[in-house]
Amino acid sequence: MDFLMSFLTKTGPIVYMTIFFLKVLEISLDTLRIVLINKGQKELGSIVGFIVILLWIFVASSVLSSLSEDLWKALFYALGYSVGIYVGIVIEKKIALGYVSMEINVRGTEGENLANILRENNFGVTIMKGEGFNHTRYILKLHVNRKRVEEAREIAYNVVPDSVVTINDIVTIEGGYMYGVRRRR
Secondary structure, eight states, X not given: OHHHHXXXXXXXXXXXXXXXXXXXXXXXHHHHHHHHHHTTOHHHHHHHHHHHHHHHHHHHHHHHHTTTTOHHHHHHHHHHHXXXXXXXXXXXXXXXXXXXXXXXXXXXXXXXXXXXXXXXXXXXXXXXXXXXXXXXXXXXXXXXEGGGHHHHHHHHHHHOTTOEEEEEEESOOOSSEETTEEOOO
16 A cells, blocks of 8 residues: 555656546446445445545545645546546446336237237236227336346337337336246245
């Protein structure tokens, strides 16, 4: 730790880039921490939070201790913050933790056909029949792993191009059936 602190008190391009990359890492991890906590993974979120705050203490103290002498550190710190937000969002989308609830609203008999195709592709589907303005409608409800959302959406639009699809995040699922997983009650 002493090496890092003494290194960060220096100036120059390598120090500035180190501050930038450490700040990108800190903010990316902080984005992941928030997602983990929102998805109910409090323990892992707390561990990530510990790492985030350690990074913040070292990097922020380095920048603040020499702010009046070296504005470049502040600039690279702020730039790292901005890039870290973007990188964190990209990472979060790649890991795609958790589940979403999808509703696919289609006209008439197309609903049963779409439900069967989704089931053939290992999606659990519940069908509800409703009345639209001019037509009988089918509402297909799915609980989908976020990694498979695009697959389900693509199937829906390929089978019924005028499908209306809504997607909402789910915090907790209890009971029911998801392909390959029997949920406990």
